[in-house]
Amino acid sequence: MTQELTTQELTTREFRNAAVIGAGTIGLSWTALFAGHGLTVRVTDPRPDLAEAVAAALDDFAPHLAARGLDVEGLADRVHVAADVAEAVRDADVVQENGPERVEFKKDLFAILVREAPAHALLLSSSSAIPSTAFTAELDDAGRVLIGHPFNPPHLIPLVEVVPGERTGEDAVQAAVDFYTRVGRTPVVERKEIPGFVGNRLQNVLSREAVHLVEQGVVTPQDLDRVMTNSLGIRWSTVGPFLGSHLGGGPGGYRHMAGHIGASMRQMWADLGTPSQNEEEQERLIEAVEKAYGSSTYSELTETRDRRQLAVLSALDRADKADKEEN
Template sequence: MSRAEQEQVQEQEQGPVAPPRSVTVVGAGTIGLGWIALFLGHGLHVTVNSRRAEAPAVVADALELFAPFLPEGTADPDTFAARLSFEPDLERAVAGADVVVENAPENLELKQELFERIGKAASPGALLLSSTSTLNPDHMGARMADPSRLVVAHPFNPPHVVPLVEVVAGEGTAPGAVQEAVAFLESVGRVPIVLHKPILAFAANRLQSALLRESVHLVREGVVTLEELDRVVTNSIGLRWATVGPFLAFHLGGGQGGLRKWLGTLGAGLERGWEVLGRPSMDDATIRSLIEQAEAAYGHRTYEEWVRVRDARQTGILRSLAEADRAGNV
């Protein structure tokens, strides 16, 4: 009997799996901190696994910074401390957790070691998630006795605000684990998209990388400055893509004929247009120019101040879209 069939029989015998109440977050870097805030906001008990002595102070600062921008209806930040604990020992941190979310650096050997240890120490039914932006779950779980519970759940930064989470399974991942991952992510207000097959860098980062490449080209060639390029995006395609995706945008761009008409007229020269897109060299001069322009444009505010600006704007957009959907019965 396959693992999937075993899970189906188990569910029929035991009934639906109880929703997770405890999460262990491995790593307190940028992504881990966002996850911690999100999970606490949704009433979960969170154990933070970090060997940094200053981890409690770092988490406290992040919660103060992120809490105002958590989704509406989440828990009062005053309740967070009672559901938050710290455990530097990995095995003790994951023991008994319903969900483990790993956020270590993008180093395959490191992640293989972590998941080998997590697999031995975590409960057999624990859901094991990785925030990796590039790695295949089969590769990360290569040293595990049972990698069937390991699923990629790649968030888009900042994870406490941006809803998307890319869910990626490996050949050794049990279908039930993917379903549990989707259900868990939806329970904390995320929008999980299950990729139909693994691909390097997944989907969202590949799109971002393509746009970044042309952005660097336009700035490098002096067409616009770095700050002007940002304003070009936020006042055009950024606004458009916050409401409709690229394909729906061009489907609407074709008027009554939709994408069929657009591809036959305006879109007929797409390949010729792609041929003239830039392939900028990231040499020392280019890197130096980008850094200097970024510091000149954005150096008047601290990191924390820009985070508040970013999260306030993105939260405002999400709330406005939700209101528009409710008003229009979308």
């Protein structure tokens, strides 16, 4: 068993070397972010085009990082392709795993990480649904393992859900918060494990009703997206559901909102739909989405998405700065 670290040891040391395990969409985005914040990054993945994929991602993401105020001079020099997991984690202070969402895969991988990574290394998983307790029960040292779940793409979207497992040490939780803060993210610690965590559960509730409304012929996929981006998307990017409701209650706040429309809202909850999504309905929905967006390539759509997300982040930065100056 590796030696347990004190809270002071974990929270005062510097993060210099990062290992990224898995170079899909999420892993490549993490790689660029970590390198953009000055870390030396070793990345590994069994994909045969790993070096090309890393180089292309750094080229694509460098302008995004620069727009967020990071120095991208020599960005590629800080990233190294590793032949395997052992090489990637050899000198790591922090490891970010981005493998398949399969419990058995993660069990095997984290056994290797615990064995091969330095004793001080923080071991984080980008798992989007599986809590760490599900794949750490047999590890000798699970105290430094926990979830660090980002939203795609993590080099732009600030949120990271920090979710400790049953055996995760509090020192590791604080170290994870410190690390993600160090690389410009907004970590939120969730104190109870639940499949999908918080962000994806909220997203799935909304997606379920969106699919139901399209299935029922209430709205097209494209118009539903217009509803979101021209209303709730704008509101929730600034205040979130609870503060939005609190403000919606006027001077009486959330208490007035609950008393005024609480009964009608509860009635609406009971009427929310569950899509059938049988084979025929699923194919109809797929074709409708393809009709709405199929004329553009994946690269074109992601470029538009990222450009607009950068614009939102920049606007929020300016608003935050103005708020601080006023206060």
